Amino acid sequence: MIYLDNVAGTKPDQRVIEKMMPFFTEHYGNPSAHFYPIGREAFEAMEAARVQVAEFIGAKADEIVFTSSGTESNNLAIKGFLGHTANKGKHIIISEIEHFSVDTVVTKLLNDGYKITKLKVDNGGLVNPADLEKAINEDTVLVSIQYVNPEIGTIQYTEKLGEICKSKGVAFHVDAVAAAGFVEIDVNKLNCDMLSIASQNFFGPKGAAALFIKEGTKLIGLMDGGFQERGYRSGTENVPAIVGMGEACALAKAEMGDYVPRLVAMQKKLWEGLSGQFDFLHFTGHESRRRPGHVSFWIEYIEGESLLMWLSLKGIACASGSACSSNILADDEDDLVASSVLTAVGVPTDICAGSLGMSMSRYNIEEDVDKVLEVMPETVQKLCEMSPMYNRDK
Incomplete structure (x- = not known):
């Protein structure tokens, strides 16, 4: 994993x-x-x-x-x-x-x-x-x-x-x-x-x-x-x-100077790799003022939690950016509660069904980034084909 x-x-x-x-x-x-x-x-x-x-x-x-x-x-x-x-x-x-x-x-x-x-x-x-x-x-x-x-x-x-x-x-x-x-x-x-x-x-x-x-x-x-x-x-x-x-x-304190630059390099590779794969992927957060090794984004037509689960099946564990903070917080138990963070940064709630966050640590290696970039296109395509919004707009 x-x-x-x-x-x-x-x-x-x-x-x-x-x-x-x-x-x-x-x-x-x-x-x-x-x-x-x-x-x-x-x-x-x-x-x-x-x-x-x-x-x-x-x-x-x-x-x-x-x-x-x-x-x-x-x-x-x-x-x-x-x-x-x-x-x-x-x-x-x-x-x-x-x-x-x-x-x-x-x-x-x-x-x-x-x-x-x-x-x-x-x-x-x-x-x-x-x-x-x-x-x-x-x-x-x-x-x-x-x-x-x-x-x-x-x-x-x-x-x-x-x-x-x-x-x-x-x-x-x-x-x-x-x-x-x-x-x-x-x-x-x-x-x-x-x-x-x-x-x-x-x-x-x-x-x-x-x-x-x-x-x-x-x-x-x-x-x-x-x-x-x-x-x-x-x-x-x-x-x-x-x-x-x-x-x-x-x-x-002793070792941040060694692993943080490596995280920044992997972050850059993941960011650039994802941006080159999809026309309807949108990054969240500031591009340069961000935690080293952290990349977050949302993809039109796709629920963040669905993408999270499909990536898990591929051996990749990451985080949903909480399109649904918790069903418990909703007035109706079947409703999703939009992430206050996504709403605050202007993500359109009508086409965003949740973001994904990928945060790396000193234990991650460049091959991990390569694996993500390898499995993302097929995974996203499958989820798009299952989306009524994607099929409607096509």
């Missing part, structure tokens, strides 16, 4: 797995019980991983809080920050293409009297920094903008957005889950107050993520309990996964 859904999760590095194993079998103590050797070993390993995560993003170790996922980090950033600033303002700004773990959280805050501005994006998925500057008012307390959109691969002008927030005295949270390990992250250059990453997206284990909280930024914890993670995240820490995340950060 050729795996091309690395924006959803990557294969863990074997070195990461080896680093984790002793914390299942030997150093299995509770890190809060660090008065005896087994607990102290777990505590010291966790703190060493905290340093590795901090160095990966240009932060200080005491600015890192471990969580279980990117979703939890985003929730802690938004709810935790607003819980501490409840009487200071009721206006929040996000973009219209944010991840569900930001968009849903913020939308629910309308019930608590918050006002929400969702900044529009252009056809490439970019927020215009001037629009952010105009949207900030005296009641604005928080801006949350994704660094890289996983569906269309676009890299935002995050540094500029951070500069604007800093100049206006507004807190800035960055969801960098789809960026980490593929795009350089420096919290100082980004001018952010909070930033979320998750290790499963850059060759680490699932169940380990982190939230950067800039020194001086105040949050409240979301769970009552003990005082782990300085009270921001009660509960016994997942030491093996945290150790694995630390190792993944160290490896990515």
